[in-house]
Amino acid sequence: MASIANDRAQQIFSHLANASPSLQGKVCIVTGAGSLHGIGRATVVALAKRGPKVIYATDLTLENLEALAKEIKDTYKVECIPRAVDAASPSAVESVIDDAVAKYGRLDVFFANAGIATGDRLQDEDAESFMNVMRINALSAFLACKHAGAAMLKLGGGKEITGGSIICTASVAGIRSGAGSPEYSASKAAVINLCQTSAFQYGGTNVRVNAICPGLIETGMTKGTFDYARQKGSAHKIGQLNPTKRYGVASEIAHVVAFIASDEASYLNGQAIAVDGGLSASHPIVPGRFH
Template identity: 55%
Template sequence: MGRLSGKSVIITGAGSGIGRAASLLFAAEGAKLVIADKFDTAEETARQVREAGGTVVALVGDAGEEAFVAGLVDRAVAEHGVLDAIWANAGISGGAVPREDQDAAHWAEVLRVNLIGPFLAVKHASRVMVPRGQGSIVMTASVAGIRSGAGGLPYSASKAGVINLAQTAANDLYGTGVRVNAICPGLIETGMTKPIFDGARARGNEAKIGQLNPLTRYGVPSEIAHAGLFLASDDASYVNGQAIAVDGGLSSSHPVVRRR
């Protein structure tokens, strides 16, 4: 019996990176999945899940659009009868746009995907979870939302919003049995962080990637997926309204000069 045996789960941003790792892990733990991505890479993830013996439906769409998110929830219920958990993982970095070149439209797009998208997951997942008196909503935030130094202005602000959303939504759902939590990844090698890794490797500095955290290394998507598995499962039945950093200890310290 897996930790998600028989549970119906939605994962957005499932076409690569953390979302793909989570899809494979959750399926291996017995979840029946509806996965989504803005790109058709979601189907490649679904293929891998099926080859491993999992149950999955893949959809292509924008996790920041309300009609699509509502449809994801409806599809999960239609396919599997219930919705036990949703991981609002889809996000964008906003790119390395200098402050002076950022405009309201740029900010609005980052906030739409990174913050409004998770809100829509809360809104539509809760409408089917609340009547059952149970459910887990997981959202991907970032250490960039905890303090400065891990992302650009709009990205960091959007992820700070996700952290606050986890807290406020958990309390908005007071007494319903529905839990809401966020994960704050540190430096993880994904498509979003590819420019960082490519640049370091081109300079011959790969060994220095992640050196600022106490584990002195970067993370991989499966390490975030395991944190999500915990929050989605009954193992986290008393964890609610939290933003859990999975960052090798990066966010535990103020900047210091290392003496060794």
């Protein structure tokens, strides 16, 4: 047993010694990249800084994507392909993955970021709205785990061993209550469990699956919250419940995603990673006690 453990340790050390701190040569797909202030767009930029071979920047429509692709090519000299993809459509997800594998011989990174949020209370929700949120938020993550993972098991394009990194956007709302509507929170809890279950389904293949759980981040999706606070003159209070005492910005999530996507995170698998300024680290506190 000791010999087996030593051999495994040596394999890990060798892998880390040869691992590039970048995404050089890798093929990446990002969904939900169309919002000008969103996590998806910020992640395309963060990935581009690490020098991959190509990034597919996708969203339901091409709005803002063509300009983003030009910016990535001009600024970072990285090929960026804008594409309209319904992230909750099996055929659309398979199509963009098949295109990447056909053109570049491989798939290495899939960031399943497409999603919607609602602010409805339980009694204001109905079955139709609940299932729509589940379709866009949870089904899209399922399709990413299934189809991207299958593509990552293929060799080609200079890829000599199977593997890759699938990252799905969940939320601190999926970890515990109090951060979103019932349907939104349920969908993000589903994303977390999908990632954890999928990580074991791909055991031994070097395909890693993780969920990233943002806290309160200023994006297009949360614009209403921030606009309301600014109108009321209470913007300075946003994020005061976490120990960092502020809200986050999209690039802070994006750089964590870029790390998870890279070989530097080769032992990070099956995790729900909260990037929330510390909010989810504690139960609600009593001021002046325990801190």
